[in-house]
Amino acid sequence: MSERLLTLEDMQKHVGTEAKPHVLHVEKELVRRFVDAVHDPNPLWTDEEYAKGTRHGGTIVPPQIFSAIMTIARCSPDTGKIPIPVAEAPLPRENVLEGEETWEFFTPLRVGDVITSRTKLTDVKRREGRLGEMFILVYEAETVNQRGELIARSTNTIVNY
Amino acid sequence: MAQKVYYEDVTEGQELPTLTKHPTRRQLVMWAGASEDYYEIHYDTEFARKNRLDDVIVHGRLKAAFLGQLVTDWIGPAGTLKKMSCRYKGTDPADEDMRIRGKVTSKRVEGDEHLVDLDIWTERPDGTTTTQGTAIVALPSRGA
Numbered sequence: 064m065s066e067r068l069l070t071l072e073d074m075q076k077h078v079g080t081e082a083k084p085h086v087l088h089v090e091k092e093l094v095r096r097f098v099d100a101v102h103d104p105n106p107l108w109t110d111e112e113y114a115k116g117t118r119h120g121g122t123i124v125p126p127q128i129f130s131a132i133m134t135i136a137r138c139s140p141d142t143g144k145i146p147i148p149v150a151e152a153p154l155p156r157e158n159v160l161e162g163e164e165t166w167e168f169f170t171p172l173r174v175g176d177v178i179t180s181r182t183k184l185t186d187v188k189r190r191e192g193r194l195g196e197m198f199i200l201v202y203e204a205e206t207v208n209q210r211g212e213l214i215a216r217s218t219n220t221i222v223n224y
Numbered sequence: 225m226a227q228k229v230y231y232e233d234v235t236e237g238q239e240l241p242t243l244t245k246h247p248t249r250r251q252l253v254m255w256a257g258a259s260e261d262y263y264e265i266h267y268d269t270e271f272a273r274k275n276r277l278d279d280v281i282v283h284g285r286l287k288a289a290f291l292g293q294l295v296t297d298w299i300g301p302a303g304t305l306k307k308m309s310c311r312y313k314g315t316d317p318a319d320e321d322m323r324i325r326g327k328v329t330s331k332r333v334e335g336d337e338h339l340v341d342l343d344i345w346t347e348r349p350d351g352t353t354t355t356q357g358t359a360i361v362a363l364p365s366r367g368a
Contacts, residue, residue: 093258100254101286102245103293107301117301126305127292130285131259158275159263161284165309194276 069155074187074198077152082182087132089124089176097128124172129215130164132180133204147221148202152184154223155198162199162220170212178214180206185218198223227302231331231338231363240298240326240342245290247282249318255286277315282322284312287355291344294324295359302364306339310357316348323347326359338365 087093098108106113107123114122133148147154172178186201200221206214252266264271265281272280288310295305316322326344333339339362346355 096254096258097289100251100258101289101293102251103289105293105296107296114301119301125292125296127289127296127308130288130292131255134259134261134285161312163309163311164285164288165307167307168305 069153071155071187071189071198074153074155074189074200078184078187080149080152080184082149082151085180085182087178087180089172089174089178091174094124094128094174097131098125100131101127119171122174124174124176126166126168126172126215128172129166129168129206129217132178132206133164133217133219148182148204148219149184154200156196156223158194158224160194160222160224162222163218164220165218167216168214169216170208170214172208172214176214177209178206180204192222192224194222194224196224227300227364229298229300229303229363231340231365232367234328234331234340234363236328236330238328240294240328240344243290243294243297243324245322245324246320247286247316247318247322249280252280252282252286252318255283255289259283259285261285278317280318281315282318284310284355287312287316287322287324287346288357290322290324290346291326291355291357291359294326294344295342295361298326299361299363304362305359306362307360308344308357309359310344310355312354313356314348314352314354316346316354321349322354323349329358337362339363 108125182204185203188199202219204217265275324346326342329343330341342359344357345353
């Protein structure tokens with residue numbers, strides 16, 4: 064294996080690479096672990112009695128759970144491995160910081176849904192920043208439920224240095 | 225929890241009720257479990273230092289979840305969070321207060337939707353903004 068560091072030109076060949084679709088069963092315990100970790104007591108997420116009286120007719124999953132799901136969708140259970148959105152495309156450097164993200168929400172997510180996310184590397188840039196040489200990688204994802212309804216669309220930028 | 229906010233009640237420049245958090249290392253570990261983000265910069269001081277950080281830092285996405293909580297608390301069960309963006313501008317150490325804040329920047333009716341644009345951000349105790357974002361929500365209308 065070559066010791067040469069990957070360049071911007073090397074990385075541009077990987078733009079368009081798509082991760083294997085990620086399937087997630089949205090279980091009650093997933094939601095509980097999320098709201099416990101955030102300390103978010105909103106009864107719309109977990110209290111069926113309360114939620115029945117709302118226009119949703121039952122609990123919905125907090126849309127912001129996508130901030131957690133995006134990481135879960137990155138199959139990297141090994142210690143020491145950095146969770147990256149598209150494991151099929153390499154990272155040119157060793158360290159990762161989260162840069163920026165956008166989520167658009169469509170059909171509300173419900174417990175019991177089985178969702179599929181498709182994520183693609185859509186852009187790579189290189190620049191000098193406070194941490195020295197940095198690569199900016201942009202990933203886009205779309206998530207649908209078991210009926211094919213669009214749940215969320217997201218864009219995620221990471222800083223690799 | 226009855227609906228507290230309607231489109232007609234909202235004014236530009238209005239601030240959302242501030243949410244105060246104090247993410248401890250324990251909470252970061254809970255987030256690591258919930259999100260399966262086991263990157264060591266969030267719980268291993270030595271590892272964080274090797275990554276040119278002073279100590280462990282709060283996960284960016286935990287801050288995004290806090291921003292989501294700020295907004296969904298405010299819009300209530302009849303509101304809809306349609307879009308949320310955030311940029312992680314600075315790092316936050318564990319075990320200090322974090323204020324999660326928001327402000328109305330504009331409101332508009334599009335089709336049958338009553339939309340409100342928000343600036344949302346997180347602050348350290350010295351007032352430094354470490355996460356800067358925006359959100360679009362739909363609110364119920366008293367006329368509807």
